[in-house]
Amino acid sequence: MTTTNQADLGSSMSAPNGPRRLVIVGATGMVGGYALRFALDNSAVKSVTSIGRKKIGVTHPKLEEVLHQDFADCSPLVDVLSAQDAVVYCLGTYTGSVSEEQLRVVTADYTIEFARVLHGSSPNAAFSFLSGNGADPTGRSRLAFARYKGQAEKALLEAGFPHVYIFRPAYIYPVEPRKEPNLSYQLLRAVYPVFRMLFPNQVIRADDLGRAMVDIAIGEVEPRALVLENRDISVIVESRSRYIAI
């Protein structure tokens, strides 16, 4: 974790300036879907604008759904993104699901283009970004995924937003069965109970992650830039459960 005390995180996660207007990108996906559910249930969230290329199939009085096909050009989102308080960005793809060039475009270019338009429309928005374990902002990693997530992270941290939260989960456990993106994920899912016991700091549940991304974004936790590794995300999740149990 960069520059913060873990104990600070759990204690300061309520909307400090009244109910927030939140944008979720990628709510048709696994993590984005949980973020959406928690945001709609959260009284600290006044409105949710979901942006994606497909319909999410959810209606709710707090929800506005915006369909946008080409994230290489987010200019049409200028108005939708104005006067927003926070963003949870879960749009992403997997190694092997698309060509390496498309992996770069979706992982890095789309994020950077979205942040450019968001910053023009809501320069004070807080930004929670779904990155991944091993992301390398130096661009030296031999793994394409790590380089592209690192490129996106670097651009977000330099974009000028007052609060940027980079989430770097290791293995995200899909709480509900889904079509896994590749064979390694099928295997990981099968061995999850043992894997979790052996490597507790290398796993996070998809629902816990989605909720933490919302909580942090609307809570505007200090300091302004946080890189949250898997163990840091677990601390947030645990401190929230302790708080609820009291």
Ligand SMILES: NC(=O)c1ccc[n+]([C@@H]2O[C@H](COP(=O)([O-])OP(=O)(O)OC[C@H]3O[C@@H](n4cnc5c(N)ncnc54)[C@H](OP(=O)(O)O)[C@@H]3O)[C@@H](O)[C@H]2O)c1
């Ligand atoms: N699973 C893990 O263990 C793990 C670990 C670390 C990091 N991650 C990262 O976490 C991120 C999200 O994971 P997830 O499992 O929630 O993904 P997911 O279920 O596949 O959802 C991905 C989301 O991104 C959208 N999307 C993908 N390609 C798009 C495109 N070309 N244009 C517009 N929207 C696009 C999808 O929209 P559609 O529904 O329209 O396709 C969907 O909303 C990924 O970047 C992944 O690499 C995963």
